[in-house]
Amino acid sequence: MTRSAFDYVDGVLHAEGVSAASLAEQFGTPLYVYSRAALTEAWNAYASACAGRRATVHVAVKANSNLAVLNVFARLGAGFDIVSGGELARVLAAGGKAENTVFSGVGKHADEMRQALAAGVKCFNVESIPELDRLNAVAAEMGKKAPVSLRVNPDVDAKTHPYISTGLKSNKFGVAFEDARATYRAAAAMTHLDVVGIDCHIGSQITEVAPYLDAVDKVLELVDQIEQDGVKIRHIDVGGGLGITYDDETPPEIGDFVRTVLDRIEACGHGHREVYFEPGRSLVGNAGVLLTRVEFLKPGAEKNFAIVDAAMTDLARPAMYEAYHAIEAVVKRDVPAHVYDVVGPVCESGDWLGRERLLAVEPGDLLAIRSAGAYGFVMSSNYNTRPRAAEVMVDGTQAYVVRAREEVKQLFAGETILPA
Ligand SMILES: *Cc1c(COP(=O)(O)O)cnc(C)c1O
Numbered sequence: 001m002t003r004s005a006f007d008y009v010d011g012v013l014h015a016e017g018v019s020a021a022s023l024a025e026q027f028g029t030p031l032y033v034y035s036r037a038a039l040t041e042a043w044n045a046y047a048s049a050c051a052g053r054r055a056t057v058h059v060a061v062k063a064n065s066n067l068a069v070l071n072v073f074a075r076l077g078a079g080f081d082i083v084s085g086g087e088l089a090r091v092l093a094a095g096g097k098a099e100n101t102v103f104s105g106v107g108k109h110a111d112e113m114r115q116a117l118a119a120g121v122k123c124f125n126v127e128s129i130p131e132l133d134r135l136n137a138v139a140a141e142m143g144k145k146a147p148v149s150l151r152v153n154p155d156v157d158a159k160t161h162p163y164i165s166t167g168l169k170s171n172k173f174g175v176a177f178e179d180a181r182a183t184y185r186a187a188a189a190m191t192h193l194d195v196v197g198i199d200c201h202i203g204s205q206i207t208e209v210a211p212y213l214d215a216v217d218k219v220l221e222l223v224d225q226i227e228q229d230g231v232k233i234r235h236i237d238v239g240g241g242l243g244i245t246y247d248d249e250t251p252p253e254i255g256d257f258v259r260t261v262l263d264r265i266e267a268c269g270h271g272h273r274e275v276y277f278e279p280g281r282s283l284v285g286n287a288g289v290l291l292t293r294v295e296f297l298k299p300g301a302e303k304n305f306a307i308v309d310a311a312m313t314d315l316a317r318p319a320m321y322e323a324y325h326a327i328e329a330v331v332k333r334d335v336p337a338h339v340y341d342v343v344g345p346v347c348e349s350g351d352w353l354g355r356e357r358l359l360a361v362e363p364g365d366l367l368a369i370r371s372a373g374a375y376g377f378v379m380s381s382n383y384n385t386r387p388r389a390a391e392v393m394v395d396g397t398q399a400y401v402v403r404a405r406e407e408v409k410q411l412f413a414g415e416t417i418l419p420a
Pocket residue numbers: 060062063081104105201203204205239240241242278279280281282374
């Protein structure tokens with residue numbers, strides 16, 4: 001990204017042309033803020049590298065499924081990658097098209113398969129023989145043929161956090177490499193399935209291109225074998241997973257990454273096939289921040305704590321993966337700086353957002369937690385009966401509430417007590 005959509009102007013953090021301090025004032029905290037320009041810029045990096053090539057980009061909905069975010073991508077002509085019937089409903093509500101949507105995920109329910117077949121999704125990315133059987137049965141019952149791709153597990157090390165590495169033999173995902181050929185033969189023999197492609201997804205927050213090239217080489221080797229068995233493979237889906245800069249990581253530029261992968265596929269003699277990408281984090285991660293207010297400063301013998309109004313319920317990544325997010329004061333102030341652990345109000349020691357951060361803040365000040373656009377709001381919960389944060393999208397000098405802050409009464413609206 002040339003110039004961040006989130007930058008300081010006269011010592012105050014801005015989202016595009018809007019002061020983050022005024023957003024917090026107007027909409028309260030904790031508050032997710034997205035930048036339309038940053039979403040668009042990331043999309044364009046993928047789209048321009050794919051222009052003139054046989055390549056299509058499907059936005060991984062799970063990274064950020066807010067309707068306004070999906071709609072920004074839909075207006076730019078994006079396809080989508082979903083992992084549930086709920087996500088399909090969101091894509092359609094946001095103006096996306098089923099025929100540009102691929103359905104991933106390791107445990108699809110029969111109802112979700114029915115919903116997706118009725119809507120006419122482009123492809124089911126299937127991960128096991130029992131899932132093929134179920135899809136074949138559902139398609140037969142509906143008198144349809146389901147387009148399928150098999151997710152193969154290339155057994156490569158994506159060199160990322162173990163919880164977000166998905167392409168190793170020890171992961172639950174995909175068909176084992178050794179079983180792939182036989183599984184394709186089984187799929188081809190099922191009368192209500194139409195084998196159209198092959199896919200893989202080796203992990204997330206990958207900051208090197210080498211694991212992708214290793215995966216591509218292995219997948220292409222399989223494609224040759226599968227076609228020898230008389231099964232045609234029209235597209236190769238290389239998954240998502242490209243990393244972003246949270247701290248000092250140096251992932252490849254989106255355009256360089258796309259071109260390197262496409263060039264490799266072409267060089268291996270597979271340039272006539274359509275290539276799909278399924279990026280999530282690299283499209284939305286740096287297009288969002290989480291604003292939070294300092295409630296108390298709590299100095300201690302061993303540690304100082306900055307207790308803020310956001311929590312692991314708003315941003316789970318630090319608690320879940322010990323993930324790093326840069327944290328900065330929204331307004332640069334001339335007060336003494338101290339090292340703080342930034343923690344939330346939830347009753348868990350795991351409720352932290354940043355550790356050992358040098359911050360010049362006082363109670364009541366605002367902090368911005370950066371790179372919160374991916375796996376941020378979507379992973380939020382109501383633990384401790386905390387209403388989920390509001391989400392705002394900035395477009396130039398305008399700010400729009402794209403999800404209202406939850407109210408406590410909504411949180412137990414579906415609950416009932418036993419009769420007297
Ligand atoms: C999560 C996921 C993605 C997106 O991953 P990112 O790391 O966010 O790019 C793409 N495809 C599949 C199958 C996924 O599960």
